[in-house]
Amino acid sequence: MISFRNDYSEGACPEIIEALVESNMTQHVGYGEDECCFAAKKAIKEVLEYEDCDIHFLVGGTQANLTVISSILRPYEAVIAVDSGHINVHETGSIEATGHKVVIADGNDGKLSVEGIRKAVKKHEDEHMVKPAMIYISNATEIGTIYHKEELQALRDVCDELGLYLFMDGARLGAALTAEDNDVEFDDLCKYCDVFYIGGTKNGALFGEAVVIVNDDLKKNFRYMIKQRGGMLAKGWLLGTQFQVLFEQGLYLPSAKHANELAQKMQSEMKKLGVSFFIETTTNQIFPILDNQLIEKLQKDYAFQVWEEMDEHTTAMRFVTSWATKQEDVDAFLADFTKLVKG
Template sequence: MIYFDNDYMVGAHPNVMKRLNETNGLHTVGYGRDEFTKTAEQLILSKCDLYNGAVYFLEGGTQANAVVIDRLLDHNDGVLATDTAHINVHEAGAIEANGHKIITLPNHDGKLSASDIREYIRNFYNDDTHRYMVRPAMVYLSFPTELGTIYTRDELIEISSLCKEAEIPLYIDGARLAYGLAAEGGNVLLSDIAALSDVFCIGGTKCGALFGEAIVTRRPELLPRFDSLIKLHGATLAKGRLLGVQFTQLFTDNLYLSIGKHAVSLAMRLKSGFINRGYQLYIDSPTNQQFVILPNDKIEQLRAIASFEFWGPKGEKETPVRFVTDWSITNEDVDTLLSAI
């Protein structure tokens, strides 16, 4: 069986796992105060061209989003995001549970548009009753989006400039950041993400780590007493060095970007294979998530050799499905799937 369901189905990349095993017997101070974590912080800041920023490590993506948004917003504030945003669809109301409303705007191929943000903020403050409404006090977007699409550098510049003008922070969820940076035709660098966002997340769980996410900010003053809030949310790892070891390895010898490039390369082969065989794309994604509309009988046939996910409810005759590549998928896996279709 070949697994294309998601990019967190297997354990860590062999290089990461090797380093975890090598350091397994060491005794270190807990809660991220160890030398491995300090090394990881400095590596990440260096790769981001940030020298006065801060890095925090958390266990998973939902915790990262919930803690960051809880810190950046007052209790009666809301966060602007697309209707397809991960925080709106697949995080079980974690943001609302902290008392923050998700203010949804329409997605454009999964993306948030600067014009929609501008219009919403303008209309909000033009309403005489806005003092009794939930204030749009930050912007959330993901890179890549839930549909595998990416923002151009110019799009990020426009949204970043708009947030500065409105005096609200921009948070970029990079749960799949490695694949966004490696996207076919993309022009966004890690240093761009760092410079254009106020806070962003570097995903590890879906990008080669056993688990873990890194929260990075160029403006540490936005996250006062952040360690305390992470603890309050139950997102602090006592054996914090496990996160430091993994992220140190991911940011050594460009492993993080290599993982992204490998997965995206195979995803492009997969996309070309479906197109060449006459199948229609559900959306044209340049990253490691590929969405294809398949006849239901073909889906059942493929499920004999591969696992993958429906993307929405099953249709009467055909259904959008998603195939996801990661560091563990091989050329042989892609060949086997394409042969079957």
């Protein structure tokens, strides 16, 4: 069975494993105040070309989202997201559990739109309603689409105008930054975002998300928040080491590029075979709409995920690749797929 179920099915890049093995018996200071974390932060700041930010390493995405958002909002403030936003659907109400409403706004292709934000803010006009105070976007989005520079600038502008913070969930930031049609680079991020994170879990690390706080107003006492929410890893250097390897050795973008290329190969080959798509992406997630009988046959050898029933006979499925996906597995899949379709 070969899995295209998600981008967290394997462990970590060999370089990371090597570094962890090597430093295993070295004594470190706890709670992320060690040399590995410091080095990793330095390496990330260099890539961001931005010195004046705070970086914190957290274990996972939900943890990062809830810690960042609850750190920023006052009790009556809310965060704006699109309906399909990870915090809205797939985190078991973790934001609400910290006391805050997720306000849904309109968007396109999984992306929040300026008009959506304006409308959402306008509807919340007085103290009988929550007060939107930040926007949450993810790049790449839940459905594999990406934000372009122009879009990010427009979001930044409307945030400035309306007094909102801009928070970017970068669980799949690598996939976004290495997409064929992408025009955003690492050194743009601190211009657009008040806070964002660089996802490690889905791009080469065993686990770990690097939260980057750009806006000075949001920096204070963030370590208290991490600890309170249960996110302060005792052996924090495990996070530091992983990001150190990814960024000092320049592995982050190539790992993501590898994943994108294999997924895009699958998408283009399927298209050639006449498959239509729930949405066409340029990243490591693709969403072909397949005949249910075909799906059943494919499932004997390949694992992938149901995305949405389209009608009685067809279903949109999600295939995901990662830094660890093997070219030969993609080739084998495409050969089998072609055989079954042409069958």
